[in-house]
Amino acid sequence: MDQRLTELITALYPDERKRPGYAKLAREIGETTGGAISGTYLWELATGRKRNVTLEQLDVLAQFFDVPSEYFLNDDVAERVNSQLKLLGALRDTRVRNLALRAEGLSPQTLDVLLTMVDEARRLHHLPAPADVDDGDTNRSEENQG
Structure with missing residues (x-):
């Protein structure tokens, strides 16, 4: 629970300097959802000091x-949601978004070449390989070469 809650808070407020404290976040959750959760309890959940959460509180957090x-x-649902959160986080970067938009309409073979170039650049910068986003459209160039 603690890791998943922290991931959601980080995804919603990526800039740590602008991230609200738990008391303010709890007020925001209450105003948005109408559900009640205290800042202290939210902090305890996020830090793993409390693990018992009611279904009502889960629903409030999920709604918010x-x-x-x-x-x-x-775990499967969390993994799927976290993949989507990573994609949304990447798309917040204007340069990443511009790169993706400029690639639209290119041939599958050209997209494969660009992906290879990006993978090589990540390797040169000692960055881990990103998890691929499976949208059901993988290996399109192999299918077209058929």
């Missing part, structure tokens, strides 16, 4: 962060 309640309980 716009994730299914199962996110907090099911």
Whole structure:
């Protein structure tokens, strides 16, 4: 619970300097959802000091962060949501978004070459390989070469 809640808070407020404290976040959650959760309890959940959470509180958190309640309980759901959060986080960067928009309409073969170039640049910068986003459109160039 603690790691998943922290990931959601980080995704919603990526700039740590602008991230609200737990008391302010709890007020924001209450104003947005109508549900009640205290700042102290939110802090305890986020730091792992408390693990017992009611279904009502899970629903309030899920509603506020716009994730299914199962996110907090099911590893597969959490993994899928976290992949989407990483993509959204990457798309916040204007340069990443511009790169993606400029690539639209290019041939599958050209996209594969660009992906290879990006992978090589990541390797040169000692960055880990990103998890691929599976949108059902993988290996399109191999299919077209058929």
